[in-house]
Amino acid sequence: MTPGDTPLVELHAMAPVGTRLFAKLEWHNPTGSIKDRAAWFMFQNARQAGLLTPGMPLIESTSGNTGIGLARLALINGHPMTICLPANSTPERKQLLRAYGARLVEVDGGPNESIEMAKALVASGEGYMCYQYGNPGNPEAHEFGTALEIIRDWPLDEAPDHVFCAYGTGGTLTGVSRGLRKRYPDIRVHSVEEFVDDPISGMRSQADPFQPPVADFGLVTDRHEVRKGEAAEMVHEVMQTEGHFVGTSSGAILHAAVNHLSAHGGTAVTVLPDAGWKYLSGAPWAELAAPATCGAT
Numbered sequence: 434m435t436p437g438d439t440p441l442v443e444l445h446a447m448a449p450v451g452t453r454l455f456a457k458l459e460w461h462n463p464t465g466s467i468k469d470r471a472a473w474f475m476f477q478n479a480r481q482a483g484l485l486t487p488g489m490p491l492i493e494s495t496s497g498n499t500g501i502g503l504a505r506l507a508l509i510n511g512h513p514m515t516i517c518l519p520a521n522s523t524p525e526r527k528q529l530l531r532a533y534g535a536r537l538v539e540v541d542g543g544p545n546e547s548i549e550m551a552k553a554l555v556a557s558g559e560g561y562m563c564y565q566y567g568n569p570g571n572p573e574a575h576e577f578g579t580a581l582e583i584i585r586d587w588p589l590d591e592a593p594d595h596v597f598c599a600y601g602t603g604g605t606l607t608g609v610s611r612g613l614r615k616r617y618p619d620i621r622v623h624s625v626e627e628f629v630d631d632p633i634s635g636m637r638s639q640a641d642p643f644q645p646p647v648a649d650f651g652l653v654t655d656r657h658e659v660r661k662g663e664a665a666e667m668v669h670e671v672m673q674t675e676g677h678f679v680g681t682s683s684g685a686i687l688h689a690a691v692n693h694l695s696a697h698g699g700t701a702v703t704v705l706p707d708a709g710w711k712y713l714s715g716a717p718w719a720e721l722a723a724p725a726t727c728g729a730t
């Protein structure tokens with residue numbers, strides 16, 4: 434199963450009055466996230482270039498979704514996989530990675546420390562790293578995949594006014610903006626970011642000292658910083674109004690999109706990276722984990 438061809442749906446109930454809001458549901462990918470697209474492109478490119486030879490170990494640093502996508506490809510193509518990730522990543526992510534057969538190297542600190550650890554393993558000759566932060570295949574997966582699908586499936590006669598993407602490695606933002614601008618020269622491109630002191634899983638802040646080399650903000654017209662609490666509120670709202678079970682970065686994107694549309698109007702497409710499964714023990718849903726107080730009947 435190859436990634437892509439995810440549904441583009443309208444969010445009727447969430448759209449502010451007089452606006453139209455659409456969402457590309459990226460959890461309809463083989464391992465449940467948008468990062469299957471980048472994993473597939475980088476993996477194929479490395480095999481075709483002869484950088485990744487049969488049976489060669491793969492190493493990657495990732496807070497989860499890219500690792501899960503790569504671990505699946507490694508598993509079904511016969512490559513051992515090592516993932517360096519922050520020790521405080523949610524248990525669901527770690528379990529999923531182990532389920533896909535990956536060896537985990539848990540690192541104290543955040544994504545930046547995980548990158549350093551993965552680089553050290555590669556330097557000691559332990560295998561090939563796709564390095565999503567600097568690999569052109571990461572944005573290309575969106576320029577030639579995600580963006581073209583949006584253009585193909587956009588249901589209105591008029592071009593979309595806005596597109597909203599989360600900023601993590603910058604792959605989605607860079608690729609989608611390049612792909613959509615060719616067809617929609619006036620589209621406004623919105624980068625949705627975390628606050629540097631209030632991290633959201635999978636996202637990044639432009640205030641972070643490390644800026645991924647693949648991230649190109651040249652076509653970005655607007656930036657939105659979103660608090661984790663605001664994203665969590667929106668995760669609940671989209672569940673209650675539309676019945677979509679989204680992850681926290683999707684909540685952040687929808688927070689930015691709904692606020693912007695209510696102030697400025699127009700039509701927007703959002704690219705929602707993953708569903709809520711990996712976050713059940715985290716902020717948006719933690720209270721549901723409390724033991725039931727009523728007796729069983």
Ligand code: PMP
Pocket residue numbers: 466468497498499599600601602603604605606634635636680682683706707
């Ligand atoms: N949301 C989630 C849940 C992610 O895992 C990622 C990937 N880091 C993103 C958003 C951002 O995507 P990108 O890496 O393409 O910027």
